[in-house]
Amino acid sequence: MSDSNSLIFSLEAGIATIRLNRPDVFNSINKPLALALQERLRACKEDATVRAVLLTGTGKAFCAGQDLAEITDPSSPGVSEIVEQHYNPIVQLIRDLDKPVVAAVNGVAAGAGANIALACDLVVAKESASFIQAFSKIGLIPDSGGTYFLPRLIGMQRATALMMTGDKVSASEAERMGMIYKAIPDENFDNEVVALVVKLAAMPTKGLAYTKQLLNASFHNGLEQQLRCEADYQYRAGHTADYREGVSAFMEKRKPTFTGE
Structure with a gap:
């Protein structure tokens, strides 16, 4: 559908599969795409039958970031409003979704497109794909959580x-530096x-959800607080x-059947 x-x-x-589908750009x-993506992420959170989410793109690209034709339209809201209304909710929804979210980067991921991918729980990419923090090329700053996730993944320098x-980063190089899980x-x-x-x-998706919540908390907790959280979630x-x-x-030496409960 x-x-x-x-x-x-x-x-x-x-498995809920969400495909960005504007291959011509x-x-x-x-x-429209930003709001549709927000709507689908919310629906995935509420739907108990969804056990994992796959985010990918159609055509040759994963996502080239913001459509500049829209942002330069005189009737368009300002850049900051677009970030607050379109991108920040997407990133927050991905991080709050209590199910694993996999970004399958099938081509170039640039600007906000790269950072939305990096906000996902696991990122895999085609070897021919690439990642570009393209913001500086037009005088903007990295948004969509880029300044939060990227230094934590690959270090400040x-x-x-x-x-x-x-600079463009190939998928293989992104894997080597720890930016993504795997180049395929x-x-x-x-x-x-x-x-x-x-x-x-x-x-066991309930346990995976707890793991995700703990990882989210680890970004701002100290060790003592994180240890308490681990005990609580365990x-x-x-x-x-x-x-x-x-x-x-395990005791019966058979394959488990998990229900997410």
């Missing part, structure tokens, strides 16, 4: 250099992406049906 021409959504076997984001120079040969990309999201969807995890199923399956 499709929300609009700019976004394609499907749900099968617990490299999936650059305008208001590298993040500063990439943001100031706007183009010919294997689709199969490996499917295998990854199928694996995640079959796992208590919660230990009272889930998935924990009981996991232990039973």
Whole structure:
């Protein structure tokens, strides 16, 4: 099914696939696409049948960031309003979604497109794909959580250099520096992406959600506070049906069947 021409959504076997679908402009984001993406992320959070989310693009690009044709239109709101109304909610929804979100970067990811990908829980990319912090090339600053996530992923020096120079980073180089989880040969990309999201969807998703919440908290907690949080969430995890199923399956030497409860 499709929300609009700019976004394609499907749900099968617990996997929600969201495809940015403006290939003629490299999936650059305008208001309709931004709002459709927000709507779908909210729906994925509320739908108990969704166990994992896959975000990708159609055509040759993942996402080229903001559609400059929109932002230069005299009737368009200012840059800061677009960031606050379009991009900040998308990033927050991804981080608050209590299910694993995988970004499958099928081509160039530039500007906000790169940073939306980096906000996801796991990022895999075609070897032919690339990442560009393109903001400096038009006199803007990195948004969509870029100044938050990128230095934490690759360190302050590298993040500063990439943001100031706007240099292109290949998928293989992004993997080497820890920016993404894995660069995948183009010919294997689709199969490996499917295998990854199928694996995640079959796992104890309540525990994965708790892990994600702890990782979010670790960005601002000290060690003592984080240890307390781990104890609290371990208590919660230990009272889930998935924990009981996991232990039973291990003792009975069989494959577990997790339900996300």
